Amino acid sequence: MEQLDARGLADELLLTGIRNPVLQFLRIDLSRLPSRYPHVLVTPQYNTERLLLSRAQAHGVTIMRGHEATGVQQDETGVDVAVRAPDGAERSLRADFVVGADGRNSCVRRSLGLPFPGRSAVRSMMLADVRLAEPPTRPPTVGAIGDAFAIVVPFGDAWFRVMAWNRRHPMPDDAPVDLEEIREVARRALGSDFAMHDPRWLSRFHSDERQSPRYRVGRVFLVGDAAHVHSPAGGMGLNTSLQDSANLSWKLTAVQRGRAPDSLLDTYENERHPVGRRVLRMSGALLRGVLTTPRALCGVRDFSARTVLKTPWVARRLAGAISGLDISYTSAAGAHPLAGKRAPDVPLSDGRRLYEALRARRFVLVIPNDSPHLSSLISEWSDEVEIVSARGSTKKSVLVRPDAYIAWAVSDESPERRIDATRHALADWCGAQPATPGSRASLV
Template sequence: MDFDTQVVIVGAGPAGLLLAGDLAESGVSCIVVERRVRDSELTRAFSVNARTLEQLDARGVADDLIATGLRNPVLQFLQIDLSRLPTRFPHVLVTPQYNTERVLRARARSHGVELREGCEVTDVRQGPDGVEAQVRNADGTSRTLRAAYLVGADGRNSTVRRSLGLPFPGRAAVRSMMLADVRLAEPPRKPPTVGAVGDAFAIIVPFGDGWFRIMAWNRRHQMPDSASVDLDEIKAIARRALGQDFGMHDPRWISRFHSDERQCPRYRDGRVFLVGDAAHVHSPAGGMGMNTSIQDSANLGWKLAAVLRGRAPDALLDTYQAERHPVGRRVIRRSGALLRGVLTTPQALCGLRDFAARTVLHFPPIAERLARAMAGIDIAYPAAVGAHPLTGKRAPDIALAGERRLYEVLRGRRFVLITPTGGSVPASMADDWGGEVEFVTSAGATGKTVLVRPDAYIAWATSDQSSEGRNNKIREALARNCGPAATDG
């Protein structure tokens, strides 16, 4: 099959754009097909957690995004303190999704990604040698795009998933949730502001630019998504759940929607992959949706690049399913439990619920565990039996010799081998793997040699300090994780 590009990405949301930027930066050609034709000011996602900010830092764009929003070190409703987390980003960033998309779009375009807006994929077919996507262009004409692989980042109603006949089992999590972006005559003093009284729920989140996101739900008046909703209805719910409506006015958009809990059993089908909402959807509680989607793409991107560049076997792509499917399942469970705790507690028991939550959070181990979970830095991937305990864990942003940080070095989209202070690797090893691995030395006394994957997870580690034994283990680890040495052809 003659290819138009190596990878077609369907959907230019945060997941699709991050993936496109990663592939292009790694030398892989890709085309992004996007149905929308302009930036949208309408968005549901607005929170970026610490782990996602770390992933963006490893791409050099975290600080750009942070400049667009508000940093909140405490998750107000649960009073979870994020300020002590072991990360450069001990907070949740509140910023509309369109800001995240703009930052990632600029990065993708800077690396030469071809973005085809106003085009819609209508069908996907695959064979043993490649994938064909039928695309309807903005002018009504159609053409076929051919690629080695295709990634569906096209949301909960994914055409890619439906074309392949993949199931999307699950259930409704919450119905008739109302959203609006409004101005406030009397903004709350300590945003975000959250309230739930058993049959009514409301949250007000500032975007930092004079606009506020309102989410509201009324157990007594649940309507289909198509039912009209006006600001008066949202005001009434806010007064019930929050005690006042803060003078809401001038909405720029209002919408009613329902949220499902669904997950596709397979994130990979031959040469086609699903990321983000195309693979999993869940309740909005905890703001985990966009974060999980971005981290899906961070996991898949370096693996696709390694296979397409001949550095890894096709079997590496199966680890995307093995690593990310359990994460999606856990997010569905966590967000669902949080949602039901807020929306299904009878009004008479709301005070007891809140008291119990505050009491539990007085125990430091529990508070720390919840903070890590909400920040996404507790995510770890399975490791082989007998592997070093660090294997599969998130790599912290440690200081390196030369006044550098690990996440700055990871911007090269390569593996990073970190040796302890005073340690080194033979020059021949650096020559053999120099194009695939960055060799650095830690600035602290870690006592460990660690190989970090391009997605900032630990691929391998050893505490062996003997030069001969350690170097032999390093060679084996590099060959296993980074492909054959240059001298092997």
């Protein structure tokens, strides 16, 4: 939600769903997260897709529906993508860079010769969108008893998403789903089937835990499920994938504009691969804790979890980890302690918030409100950096990347040293020359 807020999309998405301050899967309280969005937003995925599609098209992106990428080949100057049209006709497209966001069975990843090591975490998960004649009073509703798991999530429009797993009846992904089996599993796991009826969609899938060893090969990159897949436990998939894209996009833009060296693109894998690995471990541990506990011990499991989560620091750590707000990236030796951390959405002296300033898709330099003279001394970076003043008293100057992470910070320096340090930081992160006119790169 914060990444969408930095692009002006979050408020519109909020109107489409239901906010829940508790992550029911683990009963983790999110209401105290240091964010404008201290909750889970439950909304059908097509609402998120619609907003992203609209934004892409507004920035001139061409969407080739029904076309399939069948392979990629690269050389020192670009990448050729083989494409098959809906009528079977084949063509080749050439690009400076290619980003494979083509899911678990990624053609881009296979073309690079990259393995996808891992294992199946759970098989034969059933999904259904249904109506409920007797909906639960406090949705979302989650239950697990060792041989059955079910969760019921409202969409807010009288439709509910049901996910169910039945240890007693494993089936392949292409086996048809019977609503009666989902009802039976819900009764075992939740104590009620809530009178499910009129399904509009039924499906079955399995969940893997896999990660590509590399996210970059030359001019080709992997993001999202093409780079990593994991169980749905904790609901971390969409957050992780969108942050992959946010991390990579500004770096591609900077390199194409000639404002950064190619080595900046290596930091995408260096920063995001450890995050993907952590999410795989966390989601896998959560899933196994729910699905592998013997039925006789489920009560002990639930009691122990509730007891542990009553410890404030444990609850805070889990909320930060599950939400992704505690993600930080390794910074250079000797860097300020804030470098690499998520930037909080601080208020600015002009009445805006930091994430509103980020909507210009540039770096944002936040300076103390008593040092406006700094703006004129670093004016050569005005195309790449917006300079704003923090509201309230602070001695820190903070350079925020377009993906809302802190690139550099300095505090308690003399005015002369602060100016010198700021100029060095801007040269390191934003380049020394103006942006190339007519650059094709655009961070959307």
